[in-house]
Amino acid sequence: MMDERSIFSGGKTAAADELEPERYEFRARAVHHFDLQRRDFFKLLGAGVLVACAIKPVAARQEAGGRPSGGVGFSEPPLPQEISAWLHVGENGGVTVYTGKVEIGQNIRTSLAQAVAEELRYPIAKVELVMGDTQLTPYDMGTFGSRTTPTMNLQLRKVAAAARHQIVALAAMKWNVDSQKLKAVSGRVELTGTKRSITYTELLAGQQLTAVIPADDPLIPPAQWTVEGKSIAKVDGRDFVTGKHRYPSDQNLPGMLHGKILRPPSFGATLASVNAASFDLADNVTFVHDGDFAGVAAATPEAATRALNALQAKWNEQPQISNNGLFDYLKSNPIEATGFEGASKYEIGMVDKDLAAADHQLRQTYTVSYIQHAPLEPRAAVAQWSGNMLTVWTGTQRPFAVRTELAQAMHVPEEQVRVQMPDMGSGYGGKHTGECAVEAARLARAANAPVKVVWTREEEFTWAYFRPAGAIDVAGGIQKDGTLTAWEFTNYNSGAAGIRTYYEAPSQRILFQPTRYPLRQGSYRALAATANHFARESFMDELAHAAKMDPLEFRLKNLKDERLRAVFQAAAEKFGWKRQAPAPGHGFGIGGGFEKGGNVATCVEVAVDRESGFVKIMRVVTAFECGAIVNPDNLKNQIIGGNIMGLGGALFEKIEFANGRVLNAKFSKYRVPRFSDVPPIEVVLLDRRDIAPAGAGETPLVGLAPAIGNAIFQATGKRLRSLPMIPNGLNRA
Amino acid sequence: MANIIKLRVNGAVHPVNADPQNSLLSVLRDQLDLTGTKYGCGEAQCGACTVLIDGHPRRSCITPVGAAVGRQITTIEGLEQNGKLNPVQEAFLEEQAMQCGYCTSGMIMAAVAFLKTNPNPTDEEIAHGMEGNICRCGTYPRIVAAVQRAAQKGAQS
Ligand code: FES
Ligand code: FES
Numbered sequence: 082m083m084d085e086r087s088i089f090s091g092g093k094t095a096a097a098d099e100l101e102p103e104r105y106e107f108r109a110r111a112v113h114h115f116d117l118q119r120r121d122f123f124k125l126l127g128a129g130v131l132v133a134c135a136i137k138p139v140a141a142r143q144e145a146g147g148r149p150s151g152g153v154g155f156s157e158p159p160l161p162q163e164i165s166a167w168l169h170v171g172e173n174g175g176v177t178v179y180t181g182k183v184e185i186g187q188n189i190r191t192s193l194a195q196a197v198a199e200e201l202r203y204p205i206a207k208v209e210l211v212m213g214d215t216q217l218t219p220y221d222m223g224t225f226g227s228r229t230t231p232t233m234n235l236q237l238r239k240v241a242a243a244a245r246h247q248i249v250a251l252a253a254m255k256w257n258v259d260s261q262k263l264k265a266v267s268g269r270v271e272l273t274g275t276k277r278s279i280t281y282t283e284l285l286a287g288q289q290l291t292a293v294i295p296a297d298d299p300l301i302p303p304a305q306w307t308v309e310g311k312s313i314a315k316v317d318g319r320d321f322v323t324g325k326h327r328y329p330s331d332q333n334l335p336g337m338l339h340g341k342i343l344r345p346p347s348f349g350a351t352l353a354s355v356n357a358a359s360f361d362l363a364d365n366v367t368f369v370h371d372g373d374f375a376g377v378a379a380a381t382p383e384a385a386t387r388a389l390n391a392l393q394a395k396w397n398e399q400p401q402i403s404n405n406g407l408f409d410y411l412k413s414n415p416i417e418a419t420g421f422e423g424a425s426k427y428e429i430g431m432v433d434k435d436l437a438a439a440d441h442q443l444r445q446t447y448t449v450s451y452i453q454h455a456p457l458e459p460r461a462a463v464a465q466w467s468g469n470m471l472t473v474w475t476g477t478q479r480p481f482a483v484r485t486e487l488a489q490a491m492h493v494p495e496e497q498v499r500v501q502m503p504d505m506g507s508g509y510g511g512k513h514t515g516e517c518a519v520e521a522a523r524l525a526r527a528a529n530a531p532v533k534v535v536w537t538r539e540e541e542f543t544w545a546y547f548r549p550a551g552a553i554d555v556a557g558g559i560q561k562d563g564t565l566t567a568w569e570f571t572n573y574n575s576g577a578a579g580i581r582t583y584y585e586a587p588s589q590r591i592l593f594q595p596t597r598y599p600l601r602q603g604s605y606r607a608l609a610a611t612a613n614h615f616a617r618e619s620f621m622d623e624l625a626h627a628a629k630m631d632p633l634e635f636r637l638k639n640l641k642d643e644r645l646r647a648v649f650q651a652a653a654e655k656f657g658w659k660r661q662a663p664a665p666g667h668g669f670g671i672g673g674g675f676e677k678g679g680n681v682a683t684c685v686e687v688a689v690d691r692e693s694g695f696v697k698i699m700r701v702v703t704a705f706e707c708g709a710i711v712n713p714d715n716l717k718n719q720i721i722g723g724n725i726m727g728l729g730g731a732l733f734e735k736i737e738f739a740n741g742r743v744l745n746a747k748f749s750k751y752r753v754p755r756f757s758d759v760p761p762i763e764v765v766l767l768d769r770r771d772i773a774p775a776g777a778g779e780t781p782l783v784g785l786a787p788a789i790g791n792a793i794f795q796a797t798g799k800r801l802r803s804l805p806m807i808p809n810g811l812n813r814a
Numbered sequence: 815m816a817n818i819i820k821l822r823v824n825g826a827v828h829p830v831n832a833d834p835q836n837s838l839l840s841v842l843r844d845q846l847d848l849t850g851t852k853y854g855c856g857e858a859q860c861g862a863c864t865v866l867i868d869g870h871p872r873r874s875c876i877t878p879v880g881a882a883v884g885r886q887i888t889t890i891e892g893l894e895q896n897g898k899l900n901p902v903q904e905a906f907l908e909e910q911a912m913q914c915g916y917c918t919s920g921m922i923m924a925a926v927a928f929l930k931t932n933p934n935p936t937d938e939e940i941a942h943g944m945e946g947n948i949c950r951c952g953t954y955p956r957i958v959a960a961v962q963r964a965a966q967k968g969a970q971s
Binding site (some may be wrong): 165185188193231314315318319322323325330331333339381383454455456458459468504505506507509537538631714718719721722723724726728731748753754755756757759762 | 916
């Protein structure tokens with residue numbers, strides 16, 4: 082039986098740690114118990130205080146060890162094995178934070194450092210984050226789904242607060258005063274009402290304290306934040322403008338070789354034979370043929386490419402479907418299974434009856450194409466074996482999952498694999514897997530030398546996974562006064578994120594139907610929330626026109642959720658939705674929604690040239706609210722970046738494929754947004770300091786596509802129901 | 815196949831062992847360990863690999879290293895002078911014109927070259943002049959602001 086609550090993440094009731102079904106690339110994870118050896122730790126880091134954040138509830142005696150009351154309890158409790166983050170404040174004044182999260186461009190290295198600096202009451206410049214290193218940091222499922230801010234940010238705040246309490250307790254003991262009389266300020270503890278103060282480092286000299294965070298440690302409320310809530314510059318920004326920062330593809334090791342992989346001519350082809358007779362001897366090529374895998378390694382990328390071109394391979398190919406007919410294929414190939422693999426459904430009321438009884442009834446189909454993440458840094462990995470120990474530097478959003486992948490592929494225990502993730506050239510949900518790491522590791526073992534593999538743009542466009550294409554059928558019924566009475570929504574293949582409607586409708590039938598599909602597919606920034614919002618918010622516009630109502634009024638009439646109403650109203654207000662009518666040839670459109678703890682509404686103005694059909698986006702206004710704002714400048718950066726990325730999928734990005742081959746695997750053939758595509762974008766931030774912060778890397782982009790489509794409709798009377806809406810550039814509406 | 819080529823990069827001469835047909839990008843990255851210059855496409859479409867050759871912006875991914883012999887090559891690593899950032903670098907920091915930062919080197923190199931030809935650009939001219947550089951994170955508006963800011967710095971100095 083399917084379980085509605087655990088499958089739909091779109092509803093407001095969904096728990097934060099549920100996974101959406103369209104994360105096809107995920108597999109069940111191996112739970113890793115991290116062995117934190119207390120003594121090793123202090124040996125490594127020196128004296129100070131160490132605070133760990135336990136995933137599982139901590140036993141009472143351990144809690145006692147973490148409680149600073151009266152300065153007792155600094156015994157040596159065993160640390161829990163399952164922890165999500167830890168922090169060390171050293172006697173030398175350095176603060177080191179360990180988290181399995183990774184930096185992929187969302188600036189969490191900065192925002193997490195801010196969280197720690199805030200709670201610890203410590204200068205942010207002295208806070209260092211060790212991230213995404215499977216040997217040094219605690220297990221983490223991965224950096225995706227806008228979960229860093231709601232989870233890790235909170236955990237680190239708690240950890241840092243606990244460390245501060247420990248330090249304050251030390252001062253209380255030293256001065257023999259009540260810790261209530263003490264105040265932590267910028268790395269010092271002060272005795273209120275006196276001039277007396279002492280630095281953290283003086284207090285920590287020679288100490289080896291450990292603590293596990295107590296669940297009820299009071300945090301600094303957002304209203305009193307001094308570091309959080311501020312726009313802090315990227316902590317290591319200078320390394321990025323000087324070219325000094327080393328991304329995964331920039332790792333170079335002594336004696337390192339360069340690897341190239343023999344790719345099949347089409348998806349799913351199997352290797353019948355491969356002949357490696359004609360290598361240039363001078364190139365000193367390492368050649369590996371292992372099942373369907375064939376690859377070479379040589380001293381330079383050019384020599385490796387020469388060797389690759391010298392391989393003669395025969396492949397067994399299978400006929401495959403192409404772009405043409407894709408949506409019919411998806412709709413006629415449902416996967417009939419139960420559980421996570423199969424359909425999931427939400428139903429209330431009597432949809433068929435209410436649809437039939439409605440004054441207006443409408444039915445439409447929307448489609449979305451396959452698109453690629455195309456992160457500017459393609460997949461890259463450097464693998465090095467020393468004996469049976471494997472170390473891999475690679476760009477991934479899930480270093481621990483890649484470790485599992487490597488261990489399985491190379492038949493070694495996970496303990497012998499270390500994955501390190503240098504801050505990378507982004508991912509957008511596209512780098513959850515470790516295929517490039519496995520390729521480098523396989524070649525490195527054969528070559529007995531470190532090997533680097535960097536995918537070419539064509540490889541990244543072809544052999545990475547894609548955002549799933551999908552078809553969405555929507556039906557709705559409304560009364561004469563615009564009250565929505567029935568809602569039916571079926572998504573084929575694209576996914577379930579954001580599938581539930583936030584509009585009130587007494588009767589609803591909402592279905593996610595997985596199907597057989599032609600391309601390797603997986604997560605993408607905002608997942609299916611983009612497709613589902615496109616269909617829902619375009620359809621709401623169609624219903625509004627059927628009811629002869631203003632699209633904003635129609636939405637508000639059927640919307641109770643206060644937070645969502647607030648962003649719709651804020652966006653409309655800033656945009657001037659009611660104050661002005663569009664000029665001739667221009668159109669206004671609105672779209673918005675809720676996903677992953679964030680509320681967004683976007684207003685767009687387009688201008689369409691009647692003669693040429695050229696569409697120009699004149700301006701965009703996006704209102705966004707995701708609870709308390711952690712870093713307004715960075716939040717704006719994310720919202721604008723998300724909208725610009727969303728512009729590509731809305732207007733022109735589309736993977737063309739036929740017979741198992743991608744036909745436009747290049748930037749010259751696959752158009753991504755560029756400077757001149759960017760309209761003026763205004764952001765309205767709603768700061769809800771009474772609500773815990775949620776992430777913002779994804780949701781801001783879901784309102785854009787429907788807002789553009791709705792604006793084009795208003796300008797031209799033409800309804801565009803497929804993403805991308807204008808695939809051949811902006812000149813054919 | 816010893817094939818020694820002398821390259822003048824960021825003011826210093828480096829002998830490298832490379833086929834003249836090899837791309838300048840791979841020589842910089844793999845032989846000289848100057849990894850600030852990035853690979854993004856290999857077909858002159860994204861600008862991540864932009865370097866200056868005799869002051870002109872060039873796509874190092876499609877530039878044979880042989881064609882750069884005897885010329886002044888400047889990479890992102892060569893912009894900083896005696897610990898002082900180039901005004902464009904400063905402006906990128908001040909505007910926080912990056913997310914993942916992978917496009918940043920190419921953007922800065924393109925901007926340095928662009929401002930030489932147009933020291934007082936409008937925002938539209940900047941967008942037009944930088945059109946060949948892709949930022950997948952969508953930081954374009956900040957990049958325009960950074961180039962504008964650098965232009966103003968240039969005007970003051
Ligand atoms: S790598 Fe040279 S332009 Fe893209
Ligand atoms: S900042 Fe990521 S590509 Fe530009």
